[in-house]
Amino acid sequence: MSSSAAAALPQIIQGGMGVGVSNWVLAGRVAACGQLGVVSGTAVERVLACRLQAGDPDGAMRRALAAFPDQAVASRILNAWFRPEGLPAPGEYKPVPLFSQTPSRALLELTVCGSFVEVWLAKQQAQDGGAVGINLLEKIRLPTLPTLYGALLAGVDAVLMGAGIPREIPAHITRLSAHEASSLRIPVEGGDTVESRFDPADLLTVKPTITRPAFLAVISSDVLAVSLARSGGIDGFIVEGPTAGGHNAPPRGGAADAKGTPIYGPRDVPDLKRIAALNLPFWLAGGKATHEAFREALATGAHGVQIGTAFAFCEESGMIPEVRAMARSQPGGAPVVTDGRASPTGFPFKVVAAAGSEGGRDPDLRERRTCTLGYLREAYAREDQTVGWRCPSEPVEQWSAKGGDPTAATGRRCVCNGLMATIGHPHANRDGSLELPLITAGDDLVGIDRFGKRYHADEVIDLVLGRVTHAVV
Ligand SMILES: Cc1cc2nc3c(=O)[nH]c(=O)nc-3n(C[C@H](O)[C@H](O)[C@H](O)COP(=O)(O)O)c2cc1C
Numbered sequence: 024m025s026s027s028a029a030a031a032l033p034q035i036i037q038g039g040m041g042v043g044v045s046n047w048v049l050a051g052r053v054a055a056c057g058q059l060g061v062v063s064g065t066a067v068e069r070v071l072a073c074r075l076q077a078g079d080p081d082g083a084m085r086r087a088l089a090a091f092p093d094q095a096v097a098s099r100i101l102n103a104w105f106r107p108e109g110l111p112a113p114g115e116y117k118p119v120p121l122f123s124q125t126p127s128r129a130l131l132e133l134t135v136c137g138s139f140v141e142v143w144l145a146k147q148q149a150q151d152g153g154a155v156g157i158n159l160l161e162k163i164r165l166p167t168l169p170t171l172y173g174a175l176l177a178g179v180d181a182v183l184m185g186a187g188i189p190r191e192i193p194a195h196i197t198r199l200s201a202h203e204a205s206s207l208r209i210p211v212e213g214g215d216t217v218e219s220r221f222d223p224a225d226l227l228t229v230k231p232t233i234t235r236p237a238f239l240a241v242i243s244s245d246v247l248a249v250s251l252a253r254s255g256g257i258d259g260f261i262v263e264g265p266t267a268g269g270h271n272a273p274p275r276g277g278a279a280d281a282k283g284t285p286i287y288g289p290r291d292v293p294d295l296k297r298i299a300a301l302n303l304p305f306w307l308a309g310g311k312a313t314h315e316a317f318r319e320a321l322a323t324g325a326h327g328v329q330i331g332t333a334f335a336f337c338e339e340s341g342m343i344p345e346v347r348a349m350a351r352s353q354p355g356g357a358p359v360v361t362d363g364r365a366s367p368t369g370f371p372f373k374v375v376a377a378a379g380s381e382g383g384r385d386p387d388l389r390e391r392r393t394c395t396l397g398y399l400r401e402a403y404a405r406e407d408q409t410v411g412w413r414c415p416s417e418p419v420e421q422w423s424a425k426g427g428d429p430t431a432a433t434g435r436r437c438v439c440n441g442l443m444a445t446i447g448h449p450h451a452n453r454d455g456s457l458e459l460p461l462i463t464a465g466d467d468l469v470g471i472d473r474f475g476k477r478y479h480a481d482e483v484i485d486l487v488l489g490r491v492t493h494a495v496v
Pocket residue numbers: 037038039040041042044063065158159160184185186241263266267268269270308309310311312329330331332333335463464465466467
């Protein structure tokens with residue numbers, strides 16, 4: 024898709040929200056309303072494996088797998104993961120292998136199917152409506168190529184990527200759209216880089232026609248926009264401010280208060296005129312779920328807005344109702360903290376300090392020392408020059424034994440496990456307790472009551488487009 028085709032994308036983008044908050048139900052509903060629904064591409068293989076083990080009660084996973092282009096692959100997935108009787112006990116999921124530089128064929132198949140299922144179901148629900156995109160995080164590199172490939176097989180219309188500088192991704196999309204092998208460079212701390220190679224021909228015997236999707240980069244500065252536009256292959260930008268949910272870009276200069284909360288200043292405000300001059304469509308994100316904010320965005324030359332929080336709390340969201348209720352247990356929602364330490368990525372992360380959730384725990388207990396899912400592990404060079412994997416959220420002794428700087432581990436939490444719990448797949452710990460949900464939301468949570476206690480994605484869209492002046496309460 025060219026940037027002119029990207030300009031044909033809708034005015035409202037429902038932002039990608041991992042893990043599984045922007046699932047196929049939400050993205051499909053938004054797309055059916057004529058806007059861009061975006062599924063999260065993070066941990067798609069684990070989400071599929073969990074849903075199948077939970078018995079796939081509505082049959083959606085099996086319906087989508089029945090449409091997968093290579094049925095031998097689909098039946099291997101079902102044999103390995105589908106449990107018609109559901110879980111033996113809450114949180115008792117069979118472990119999904121962690122990604123490494125050389126993942127097994129079984130893990131690659133699960134990942135390709137994971138993103139295929141999500142995009143295929145959203146597109147089915149959208150029918151002739153709007154478009155469906157997939158969101159990936161640049162920081163989580165190992166699963167990127169198989170995740171992209173599964174989405175391409177399902178006919179994804181747009182790929183959106185943030186949390187890093189996605190300079191190489193457009194070329195990978197081009198190659199994978201032609202079913203060609205591709206290699207992603209993985210940076211190695213204290214070393215060079217290693218390659219993670221993915222060849223569709225190793226997995227599939229068929230090559231269905233793929234239409235190349237648009238590629239939109241999620242950025243927060245005009246400097247990065249200019250630099251990415253020069254590199255080519257970018258069809259548009261999401262310009263995200265520091266009030267947005269999920270991970271935020273760190274402030275320029277790294278300013279923070281005594282508690283480690285990032286301090287943003289005028290230097291963090293992107294020059295939108297400079298971005299507009301690039302002649303690529305752009306959408307503004309962060310507190311844009313009102314008609315006034317939408318109109319202001321258009322007045323800057325933006326094509327539209329990307330919205331997260333308002334969609335995260337609607338009925339179609341993958342965030343389970345109990346967790347949504349925790350975050351909304353008081354008027355205006357629980358406080359939202361920009362935590363400069365929580366995420367092992369090193370990026371500031373918005374955490375909802377809601378009772379019953381990870382963010383509401385006693386500050387002295389807040390560090391979560393575990394790394395069982397491993398998405399945010401980084402590669403490091405061992406003394407013998409082989410590549411090892413470590414996460415600042417793993418137990419400090421373990422992290423230090425791998426050469427990690429103990430101060431870099433302070434205050435970290437296991438974001439991966441917390442986010443799985445948020446969508447109803449908490450893993451059981453050894454002592455039988457279940458992982459607590461970790462809720463992320465933007466500062467816009469404070470205004471969430473304008474939509475009433477229960478509302479649908481359509482109502483967010485109607486309000487933003489000015490079709491109604493008040494949400495129906
Ligand atoms: C629950 C939640 C999870 C999110 N996860 C991601 C993500 O995985 N990738 C991403 O690029 N942005 C993520 N975001 C950011 C949204 O895509 C969107 O840009 C942002 O929420 C817009 O600001 P708003 O929350 O004020 O509407 C997330 C936001 C929320 C609320």
